[in-house]
């Protein structure tokens with residue numbers, strides 16, 4: 001296998017409006033697209049689109065793209081990063097109108113419902129946020145609605161400092177009534193305005209060409225809503241094997257989008273690589289390397305292996321196996337796949353995810369042509385902040 005050097009996938013040091021913990025760099029996506037010899041009309045896909053780096057770069061290059069993700073919160077990020085100065089100007093005008101709409105005094109019944117909606121806030125703040133949210137939800141223009149929703153959560157996240165912890169992907173919930181936050185709503189609105197202005201400073205000066213907006217949708221990588229052989233190039237990074245809980249990481253967005261407890265729990269089970277593995281998954285035969293590491297984990301004498309780790313890892317491999325099958329199905333013959341993978345560790349065992357997945361990909365007819373390797377920083381649930389091996393594979397469909 002040829003070893004190359006593509007731009008780092010790391011986000012470290014990059015300042016963006018969207019701080020998605022699991023995001024990769026625009027420079028990497030740009031390089032991947034440039035090195036795919038794409039013809040006019042080519043279609044680019046990211047089946048794990050997250051904050052929409054792939055779709056943003058493709059759009060800026062005037063290429064058609066599809067970004068899919070299972071988590072509704074990611075749609076807010078993916079839309080927001082497409083916003084031009086003009087879009088933000090329109091969003092600002094709308095915001096100034098909305099903020100003047102007086103909140104109607106809620107009935108006792110609405111107050112109880114609302115209190116469930118926003119976990120971290122006391123009654124009055126919950127009520128003001130709810131009323132403000134309703135006004136945003138009335139906006140007909142989907143793009144602007146998503147953009148204002150994104151900003152609304154970005155600003156209310158500023159209030160959540162007391163609920164953050166050392167794991168950057170976890171947000172605590174209040175234990176006692178006195179932990180609930182009551183904040184100055186006038187200040188919230190001021191911060192909202194300041195946030196729009198700061199986003200405007202960094203935004204591109206081009207109005208989006210509506211024909212070139214990417215297709216952004218909710219979908220599971222286990223069943224892609226795409227035809228066979230319809231995609232020219234996939235640029236992506238799958239969910240990590242570090243037990244990041246992407247649903248909790250985006251809990252502020254999910255509650256803002258009115259997702260209830262059951263829906264959030266279901267999402268946690270469906271997301272790949274989380275701590276809450278789906279139990280009802282049908283058994284599928286795993287490739288040799290995946291099975292071998294699973295056997296080692298199962299035989300490990302740690303308590304974690306016996307209780308949850310083996311189960312979760314098996315679930316992770318099975319879902320990834322099904323997803324790779326889907327990637328192979330939708331990719332055109334001679335199409336290319338650029339995939340970023342992170343190796344991991346469990347106790348004293350090296351989980352060489354890149355080697356395990358190289359075998360899986362080859363078995364699906366996705367031949368690894370070259371690879372680049374980096375050391376990447378990041379929080380690992382089991383090991384704290386350590387450097388980990390990150391690998392980029394470029395594959396071709398045989």
Ligand SMILES: C[S@@+](CC[C@H](N)C(=O)[O-])C[C@H]1O[C@@H](n2cnc3c(N)ncnc32)[C@H](O)[C@@H]1O
Pocket residue numbers: 020022023024025047048049050051052053054068069070071074219220221222236237238239240246270271272273
């Ligand atoms: C490593 S992140 C991708 C980050 C992205 N490259 C970016 O720049 O923001 C993996 C993404 O996979 C998503 N995901 C997890 N399970 C999924 C599934 N079954 N189907 C689709 N997306 C899933 C997560 O929500 C997360 O956004």
